[in-house]
Amino acid sequence: MNDFFEKMIQQQQQSLPFVLYCKPNSDAIMGMFQQNDNLYDVVDFTEKGFVFSSFDGHKNYIIPEEYSEIKHFVFSKKEVSENENEFASPNEIVKTNFERLVAKGIVAIKENEFQKVVLSRKETIDLVDFDLVTTFENLVQLYPATFVYCFFHPKIGIWMGATPEQLLKVEDNIFKTMALAGTQKNTGYELVVWADKEKQEQQFVTDYIVSELNKVSKSILVSEPYSIKAGSIWHIKTDISGQLNSAENLKEVVGLLHPTPAVCGLPKLESKQFILENENYDRTFYTGYLGELNSSSTSDKASSDLFVNLRCMEIEMDLDLKMTKANLFMGCGITKDSIPEKEWEESINKSMTMKRGL
Numbered sequence: 001m002n003d004f005f006e007k008m009i010q011q012q013q014q015s016l017p018f019v020l021y022c023k024p025n026s027d028a029i030m031g032m033f034q035q036n037d038n039l040y041d042v043v044d045f046t047e048k049g050f051v052f053s054s055f056d057g058h059k060n061y062i063i064p065e066e067y068s069e070i071k072h073f074v075f076s077k078k079e080v081s082e083n084e085n086e087f088a089s090p091n092e093i094v095k096t097n098f099e100r101l102v103a104k105g106i107v108a109i110k111e112n113e114f115q116k117v118v119l120s121r122k123e124t125i126d127l128v129d130f131d132l133v134t135t136f137e138n139l140v141q142l143y144p145a146t147f148v149y150c151f152f153h154p155k156i157g158i159w160m161g162a163t164p165e166q167l168l169k170v171e172d173n174i175f176k177t178m179a180l181a182g183t184q185k186n187t188g189y190e191l192v193v194w195a196d197k198e199k200q201e202q203q204f205v206t207d208y209i210v211s212e213l214n215k216v217s218k219s220i221l222v223s224e225p226y227s228i229k230a231g232s233i234w235h236i237k238t239d240i241s242g243q244l245n246s247a248e249n250l251k252e253v254v255g256l257l258h259p260t261p262a263v264c265g266l267p268k269l270e271s272k273q274f275i276l277e278n279e280n281y282d283r284t285f286y287t288g289y290l291g292e293l294n295s296s297s298t299s300d301k302a303s304s305d306l307f308v309n310l311r312c313m314e315i316e317m318d319l320d321l322k323m324t325k326a327n328l329f330m331g332c333g334i335t336k337d338s339i340p341e342k343e344w345e346e347s348i349n350k351s352m353t354m355k356r357g358l
Contacts, residue, residue, distance in 0.1 A: 004073045005133045007033055012132070012152055017063055019050045021149040021291075022140050023305070024164075027077070029140065033069045039155045040064050042293070045251035048302065051293040052151055052159075055259060055283040056276070061156065062293060080141040087125050087355055090348075094121070098347065099340035101278060102332070108274060109336045116204050117265035117274055119343075120331030122281050123351055127358065130315070130323045136160060138357040146230055147307040149290065158323070159285055161312030162353060164230035167257055167289045171303035173244040175217070175253070179206040179225075181262050181333055182236035185349045192227040192234050197337040199225075202236040204335075205261040208268075209240055212256040216249060217242045230311070232356075233349060250304060254289075263287035263308055263331060285309055286329035311353040328354050 008031065011018040017034040032050050042051055042060035049064040098121050105117045136150045143162040151159045169176040182198030194202075202225055213220055220242040228237040244253065264287070265271025275283075291306040316325040330347040332338075 002073065004029070004031060004071055007031065007069075007071065008133065008150075012158075015154040017153040019052075019063055019149060019151045020136060021050075021147065022075075024145050024147055024166075027074050028072050029075055031071045032063050032065070033071070034063050035067055035069065037154055038067075039153065040067075045254065046294065048294045048296070050151075050291065050295070051306070052153075052156070052285065052290045053258070053288045054285050055263070055287040057255075057258065059285070059288075061153070063153075065295065075137075075140065077144075078141060080138050090123055094123075095344055099344055102334055102338060102340040102343045104278060105274065105334040106336060106338055106340075109334070114270040114274065115266045115335070116201060116261060117271040117334050118261075118263050118287075118331045119275065119334055120279060120283065120286070120329055121347060122286075123328045123330070124316075125326050125328065125355070125358075127315075127324055127326055130326075130358070132158070132315075132323065135357055142357055143230065143311075143353070145228075146311070147291070151290065156285075158315040158317070159309075159312060160315065160354075161309060162230075162357070163307050163310040163312065164228070164235065165260075165262060165308040165310055167260065167291075167306040167308050168253060169303070169305045170244070170250060170253070171301055173246065174241070175213075175244055176239070176241045177209060177213075177257065178240060179209050179238040179260075179262070180228075180235050181205045182234075183332070183346050183350070184234050186229060186232045186234055194227075194236060197335055198236060200337070201333045201335055202238065204266050206238045206240070208261045208266055209257065213240070213242065213253075215256060216246075216253055217244050219243050230353075232352060250294075254306070258289055259287060260308065262333065263310070265334075283329070284314070286312055286314075287331065311350065313354045326354070326358065 049062045053060045139148045139162045146162040148162045165180045181202040223239040225238045294302045296302045314327040330350040332343040
């Protein structure tokens, strides 16, 4: 094991915060190792470091550059064997409850409460001989086109993920973001055909993001939608970029985008309220956002590179600090044309992203 991962294990054993991450299509793994156990808040988005924020927007924490040792190393691509362990399937009660939740969302849409809502569930699985380093390396190798991370803070816990969705990238006053929606399982064919339901869902997301960014930018470029693969799943993606009217309004821009329609719904306030009242569990940091905030660790210029916390898991520890369980999170975009049984199947497909790396 190299010194980089030795440092990671040492930090965790000493209950000191750290984050490891690898950006999409990169061969460099970055590490920030905080030198105390304080829990630092993001106040005005001028802070520098690695931000970790919740879905509801009430928890915005940061590993600050000024109190951290920053390391990186370049890894070599290698084949990894996907986990072939059989995880217990969710029982019929879990399936029925999720389908009822989806059906309730469809009724609310048809009653014009909102146009779209993203509904999710949590699945807890037992871990046997779990190794944090091996799992992180597996995710890096299995999902090279995603943002892969491992975050630890003794006052928050351990989170890991491989997310395909960028929330926002800003350097100077040039921004990039994306609309990502629609899901189907990879069948081995390069030609991906999308149904009207997925196309409509994607257009909802794109239109919303552009309308919000029009408040802070006079020049926005929007690409044609195209298919992109994240592990064993295909999505529809649209690239959105432009120039901000002011480089000083990062907090405002993040507030306009988060939570996006891809993880919440449309309109945002109404769909978010439905989620908080009906999902019956606390998402905490699932569908929040994370990444570099005003960081100069990877370039000469300070830049922010934030991602939506999708395809992730929370690792639970027992009293002996042994990692015993993983909480997996899966969400589905619901429109008036959704079918509860198909949304359940989609959630099962999404759960495999993390299970393959365990």
